[in-house]
Amino acid sequence: MAMANIDYDFLMKFLALGDSGVGKTSFLYQYTDGQFHSQFISTVGIDFREKRLIYTYRGRNHRIHLQLWDTAGQERFRSLTTAFYRDAMGFLLIFDLTNEKSFLEISNWLEQLRMHAYSEDPDVVLCGNKCDLEAVRAVSHEQVRALSDRYSLPYIETSACTGFNIRQAVEMLVERVMLRMENVATNSELSRLMTQTRCMPNINLPSSGGNTVRLGYRDMELTEEQQRSRNCKC
Template structure:
């Protein structure tokens, strides 16, 4: 269960780094603005290099801080932004449903992501600008088929109309939390098993306590 709650003061229990990737002008920055600040700008400019925003939310009653990194889609910045994949546990791979080319490039973006990030990274394929249905160039079926083939999640969004934006981020963050908490549980179980094994070795061991070196003599009367 995933819940969002703003303006609360709790100890941060998890910090998850998530990157937004995809071609330029597919709406990555608008998705981030809508999620982080519930904002949308019609005169948004292209991202230069890398920017990031944070948002704190509750997942399964745990306080999670999401660090969302917005990477530039222009080819000339790719060498710079590739360094920022390091440490990412999730990625939103965004394309524009009205631009077939942006969808065709998803293969390259996914290949680059998997080349720089951890193998267990959570990926959500995002078909943005679903409000422009009359100009659709990428079918839902094509995107679903690709997502299933690559074993990643899929969702269509509209940053303009705020459709499925929070749901898409929550989908990624909830899966990241599930994987992370599962790993933590496995580590805890291994630690407990190791301690139990150590305790077993101690059971039944006889401990000899040395007696005092001073001797006493008895005399018979």
């Protein structure tokens, strides 16, 4: 597609990461559709959502096209999902406030990011999901504060069920990416992500509902590892 036909200022690709069952899929559906799906269906491989928004940054409105990638939390899909880390500009790292194990795994997810993301210090927003279930909360405020301070991560509590702080969490990540973009001239890897204009080949990816998500969006490239994953029969 010709550059003249692009009707947005920035394309941003975000990945939602975290253990299986923390609510990543419900989080993204709540953000894009304003709906909550109570039936749990584990994501298989990679799923995909998108949304347009007008974001005001430093007094100027920017048209942003968000590509939101929903990754499987299970270990058996890790080799597939990490192949998509390098081309993401930001990460929503989600844990379940009612499941301490999902919180304890945050350090491992951050290590995966440092190994596979575009930078050893990528833009991440830490989200404690299911805050509406306060009666069965298993992760204390003190635990979260200690971890977020340790890794210098912005933290926000969300509820995919009620929609509480979902939009705010995504916009928090947008703001961090916009801030980093101001220094894009000194960050060659982020510059690569922002200036990609080659068309992404159509690929088939299994979705959480057992259907196929067919993609054909511009401004993205597949790495060799992603190309190999096109034939995955996970």
